[in-house]
Amino acid sequence: MYYIKDNHQPIIEREKFELVQELLAERARGKGYSPEMAWKYQTRYPFRHKIVCGNCGRGFRHQIHNCSQPFRQEFWGCANYIERRVSTCDMRPIKNNTIERLFVRVFNKLLMNRHLLANFSTTLRMVSHAKIGGDKLDDINAEIDSLLKQEHVLLQLYEKGVTDKTLLRIEHEELIGKLGGLRAERNSIIQQIEGQDERVKQTDELISFFEGIDNPLESFDTELFETIVDKLVVKERECIVFRLKNGMELEERYKLQRGDDKV
Known part of the structure; x- marks a missing residue:
């Protein structure tokens, strides 16, 4: 991207525009406003x-x-x-x-x-280590590997013409459907695990934050x-x-x- 100054005819001449900005700034200063106060206005209603x-x-x-x-x-x-x-x-x-x-x-x-935060962190870690569903992710990966092997066998039979190609296509489509469902389930579990890991990190940061505070x-x-x-x-x-x-x-x-x- 490039910025070219004065490349086209402006709606308002630059000199007039800059003059108006100076007047606005001067009026703001007259009312006690300064750029340093912007943060206060933004956080006036923190809720x-x-x-x-x-x-x-x-x-x-x-x-x-x-x-x-x-x-x-x-x-x-x-x-x-x-x-x-x-x-x-x-x-x-x-x-x-x-x-x-x-x-x-x-x-x-x-x-x-x-x-309270320490216990919450422990709970999150237990859930994360259990991978949301115990050995569910390992079982899904094993089933996906098994289906991929079956797919390889079907493709070999199809190429060799050993059996009815129409039946092979039907079986292959069913297999692809199962693979799609398992991969979607696996992605969902992985996303949950990653979400838990982020919450563990945030909890540890809060624990460190409170450790640095002495007074109520x-x-x-x-x-x-x-x-x-x-x-x-x-x-x-x-x-x-x-x-x-x-x-x-x-x-x-x-x-x-x-x-x-x-x-």
């Missing part, structure tokens, strides 16, 4: 695209109730419920503050109970949340499942009440 409704599967949207202080409160609500499709989903909104405090609890639970988390931290959490599934109004990057799930419950929920 965006992370929360999924356990009832209908749709994502949650950010909401603000009572915009004026001191009654301002942030919520996350199921898209179906917000769109007044209560017949589709009746999952009520959840307070942003509640999710943040639940994450702090999850983080400290993993920090104080490091055996006292308040919500966006960067830590992004580091360890993959998805939040709102199972019930008072129950959220935290799905970690390695696939491990932690179910956290709280009690709904006025003001701050009891976490």
